[in-house]
Amino acid sequence: MELVAKLEERFNVLLNKIAELKEENQRLKEEAEAERRLRNDIESRIDALLEKVQNELE
Numbered sequence: 001m002e003l004v005a006k007l008e009e010r011f012n013v014l015l016n017k018i019a020e021l022k023e024e025n026q027r028l029k030e031e032a033e034a035e036r037r038l039r040n041d042i043e044s045r046i047d048a049l050l051e052k053v054q055n056e057l058e
Contacts (some may be wrong), residue, residue, distance in 0.1 A: 001009075
């Protein structure tokens, strides 16, 4: 195989790897955002419960 063809092949492999990493990065970003939303929801629910308890104690 000539040198240029080998370089093209390696370049294509690298481009494919970059595409895979971009997809994985997007998936991880979406998972992190879902976890943040869940955490915020849980914190809000805890705050509401604490407020109810505080109101009962007053």
